[in-house]
Amino acid sequence: MGIRFYQPADQAGIQQLFTRVFGKQRADSYWEWKYLHHPNPVNPWILVYEKNNRIAGHIALWVSEAYIEGKIQLVGLRVDTMVDPQDRGEGIYQQLNQAMFIEATKSGIKLLYGFPAPKARDLLLKHTPAREAGWMSRYVYIQNPFALAAGMTKFNLPVKRLGSLYKKITNRSKRSPASGLRLETVTACDQQFTDLADRLSATWPLMLRRNLSYLNWRYHQHPENDYVMIAAYNENTLVGYVVVKKERKRLKYASMEVGLIVDWLAIEDRTVWQVLLQAARDHLRHCDLLQSWALPETVAASILASAGFKKKDRPLALVVHSLQSGTVGSSLDDWYLVMGDVDSF
Secondary structure (H helix, E strand, C coil): CEEEECCHHHHHHHHHHHHHHHCCCCCHHHHHHHHHCCCCCCCCEEEEEEECCEEEEEEEEEEEEEEECCEEEEEEEEEEEEECHHHCCCCHHHHHHHHHHHHHHHCCEEEEEECCCHHHHHHHHHHCCCEEEEEEEEEEEECCHHHHHHHCCCCCHHHHHHHHHHHHHHCCCCCCCCCCCEEEEECCCCHHHHHHHHHCCCCCCEEECCCHHHHHHHHHCCCCCCCEEEEEEECCEEEEEEEEEEEEEECCCCEEEEEEEEEEEECCCHHHHHHHHHHHHHHCCCCCEEEEEECCCCHHHHHHHHCCCEEEEEEEEEEEEECCCCCCCCCHHHEECCHHHCCCC
16 A cells, blocks of 8 residues: 556556546546657656555656756656545545655656646645746637627527628638748648757747657647647748647537637747738637637737737646756746647647
8 A cells, every 4th residue: 555656557447546536437548648658758657546456546747858948858747636535535645746746856857837726726835845836828819709699698599690690701711921931731740840849949948848759749649639730831941830729618508619729839930920820710710719828928929919819817827846946937937838738738
């Protein structure tokens, strides 16, 4: 009984624990992609709490390379912290977190981060040395206001019809700024994506290293989500890319289609960012609502605002734990973050 690292025979027990905690089943293919197929060899990084020959607790990290002040270091995204409902109140959550800090340091990980749910956030801030770096801003652009109205109206058929007409009138591709750039849909990233990431390594104090193996795993090999990646080239040189996906969101009386800008990165040229945003909007033009993350005082935030996106709210708190003295990341201003940097998008 106690805390130990994951062993291959634990998969079934972890999946059963997930079902007991969250009330839904998770496909083995998704679990294997999430933990076993991550390209960084430090993965899978999982601790389990074993009690009476069953897994009563679980804590895990996605360990990835990041640029910390321009140098490649390891960081860990906290994922799937779980305690069996019948074992809560026994201090298992705190024990798992303390073990994670110790073992992550031994693994050479410099910093842990995540966007915990409110209760987990409170526990982390109260019982661990973790710090709240700030709240992430969510930007939205309403492409079909009638879809939102229909979702909140019980007798919504006339509103839906107006929405369909509105989309036919307004959802047309718009011309990107004159740029001379070539846009291409990418289904597998090559060395140019690693080169672009390395080229931008010192642009922000802390950013995940979006090399070709990470991007291919994250977006092109995902077993459930259907992402579309659009790259921009100046002649034959990659200068930026954007990743989008669509999902349906259930409202009170109907549903709407939401387009997410999950990831985007480009050289420090506003025109490139504008072209990528327009490419994303063209692909998502039939969605009712567009959504993205952006940090204040960044080119992404500026480009979104100039395109009519509004800052809706700040729904998620970034909680970090530095495992090495002096490591940046304790302030949101240190980071470049996108939706794809967490596991829920």
